[in-house]
Amino acid sequence: SRIRAELGEDTRIVLMLRDPVAAAYSLWRHNTRTAGEDLSFEEALAAEPARLSGEAPVPRGGLPPRYYAYTERVRYAPQVERFLKVFPREQLWIAFYETFFEDPLPEFAELCxxxxxxxxxxxxFRVSNPSGDPRSRVVRDIANRQAWWKAPLKWVLPPTARAMLRHRMNEWNSASPSPSAPSNGGVPPELAALIHERVGDRLQLERTLSRSVPW
Structure with a gap:
């Protein structure tokens, strides 16, 4: 309702949904690079319920707990349904990540x-903001964590300059994924099963979309 109030009732919404396993793993990879995540993917999945309830801490100086909710954030059906309560279906364009990038030109033309x-x-079409392991956790934390000594920078650098500096530091600090790291589609089967079990909304999502999903 806030989006409709601020942007108008004719607002068009674009949603791109990705295989929940690949999306959860990608979120974790992103957080290891920019949000202080030091747990392994398996450990982070195990810690998620306690982090959300406040029983376990999130990384010091990191983001609010919801940013580390790797499975909760890929539970798509409730999120899509919230949009449909506010906007008519014809104002939502919903694509699947996998389908879109198999043949992006016709998908992009349809979006246009x-x-x-x-x-x-x-x-x-090119890769932007690729994931990668941080070369240095120290540099990662300096770039992304809140700290008292950063306060004077607000008087010297405008927000756009600070954001650009943070982006450049993260870009420099991002190494290529290690050979032992699974690709988005290479999450161990037991972890993939855990994610699907927690998300558990595939049938609900298909009913909401009136179409099958590709995962």
Whole structure:
């Protein structure tokens, strides 16, 4: 309702849904790089309920607990349903990550038509913000954690400059994934099963979308 109030009732919503296992793993990888996550993926999944309830701490100086809710954030059905309570279905464009990037040009053209913009435009599809292991946890924490000694920077650097500096530090500090790290599709079967069990909304999502999902 806040989106509708601020942007208008004709707002068009674009949602892209990804395989929950791959999405949860990608969120964890992102947090290891920029949000102080030091637990392994398995440990982070085990700690998630306690972190959300406040019984276990999140990384010191990190983000609020919801940012470490790897399975809760990929429970898509309730999120889609909240949009549908406010906006009519024809104002939502919902794509699947896997389908979109199998053949992005026709998917992108369809998105342009949905938005009412030129569907003949051909963008350059390239990887942006790739995941990677942090070279240095010290550099990661300096760039991303809140700290008292950063306060004077607010008087010297405007917000855009601070954001750019943080981005550049994270970019420099991001190494290529280690050979032993699973790809998004290489999460161990027992962890994939745990994620699917916790999410547990595939049938609900398919009913909400009136279409099958590709995972």
């Amino acid at each position: 038509r949905f938005l009412g913009v030129d569907d003949t435009f051909v963008p350059e």
